[in-house]
């Protein structure tokens with residue numbers, strides 16, 4: 001039943017009754033003034049720019065924004081009460097864009113920052129973000145990298161006087177009392193950076209999200225064995241749609257309705273792999289992609305989803 005803009009589909013402005021037309025016009029005017037314009041975009045038009053005038057919390061909604069960072073990953077979460085969480089921040093070469101995007105979404109402070117794992121396409125922009133914004137808690141898994149990118153991040157963390165908390169399965173994030181946010185991976189230590197990815201499951205009312213970082217089959221298997229709840233209506237497709245992730249057993253357990261692939265145009269990895277797209281299609285999962293649609297927002301009021309894409 002959760003379909004984009006379903007909420008407004010019943011409110012078409014057909015001029016059958018002039019009083020209704022006038023009332024609707026006034027109501028729309030009020031919403032425009034109050035910044036609620038997002039709800040009043042033509043319900044038949046699935047895409048519009050969500051990056052320009054969004055500010056703070058939208059009453060009663062959890063917003064999960066899959067930021068278009070090219071070949072990399074980043075998710076911005078804004079809770080119903082306006083709390084913010086940033087999971088990853090894309091590559092170094094887009095870090096100013098990252099900061100600009102956060103400003104455009106009205107972010108002034110990040111309550112929680114998570115660097116899912118030390119790969120540059122996830123933590124590259126985090127140093128600049130941390131330099132730029134006040135940060136509450138920062139979480140990263142216990143795996144290091146000998147890269148300039150990683151060192152630069154550690155420097156920014158130190159300069160801000162932050163202490164890194166360990167990202168691992170079972171960690172409950174103290175974020176917004178209306179929203180449950182729990183890490184479901186990494187379950188076990190691994191030498192492989194991708195398989196150390198912090199995986200976060202977020203639930204709000206009856207809606208659920210699974211944000212998978214670059215977790216591959218090894219980690220997926222460990223999550224399945226650990227027995228935690230993994231079902232999620234909205235799933236970030238693991239490792240940019242690489243065939244190393246989204247194993248059939250994992251997909252079957254998560255049972256997503258919507259999947260987002262964070263991938264850059266013409267990337268040299270050939271992501272997303274056709275095998276994975278076929279696998280998602282076979283499960284009737286509705287797929288969204290940053291390379292095709294720009295920023296993708298999947299918000300929830302606790303029961304319905306509201307999906308908007310930049311293009």
Ligand SMILES: [Zn+2]
Pocket residue numbers: 072073119121122214239240
């Ligand atoms: Zn990656």
